[in-house]
Amino acid sequence: MELIYRTIIVFLAGYVFLRMTGKKAVSQMHTFDLLYIFVLTNIISTPVEVNDLGKAIIYGAILVILYKILIRLSLNNKLRWIIYESPTVLIRNGDIDRTGLKKVRMPMNELLSHLRVQGYTDTQNIDLAVMEETGSISVIPKSEYRPIQPNDLNLKVKKEYVPIPLIMDGQIIYHNLKYLQLEQGWLMNEVEKTGEKVENIILATYLENGKLFIDNDVIKKHKGDPYYYNPGEDS
Structure with missing residues (x-):
């Protein structure tokens, strides 16, 4: 029981620390972002094996504060280039920059793979x-090879509308209903019209x-329809 109790406490503490850190640390990671995650993971997992729960939480809190300070410092233009690595050019005007590839230690086949993706x-x-x-690769094609934009054809397009989820995985999204100022009764009526059940x-x-x-x-x-072919033995 003690092991279960300690594991739950450690997990909840780690979750709180990551939420305090914000989304940035767990999305596109810079070098010190990744280091932060590794160190924090090691700190909060220690009490599962040894009896240092209190110290681990204190150390974890100190690490969170240190990380937040580094993030704040990175907003300064002069310090940003010390904390972050500079981008590296791999291709310029159709010519492969071999110096850049060597700097990032990327073989040619890997570069071609990233381009294909x-x-x-x-x-x-x-x-x-x-x-x-x-570590991600940004690609800007030459103007004659980029996708045509409506502005290129002097076309006016309406503003993009993003469909708003009201039911996901059999559960009603109540906060979206509230945002749209819709009643649950309206939603249930629309569902009943289709003969479906929410679940x-x-x-x-x-x-x-x-x-x-x-x-x-x-x-x-779609048996036999080539447009709906499923790879494998289930086709």
């Missing part, structure tokens, strides 16, 4: 490819036209 197959079509300080709905969203779109957990069969 972003939809580019020819390095000659790339205006600029940069490895950011987070069977994997996703229901509020559309721009004020209607409810429902995606249930039933997958339609």
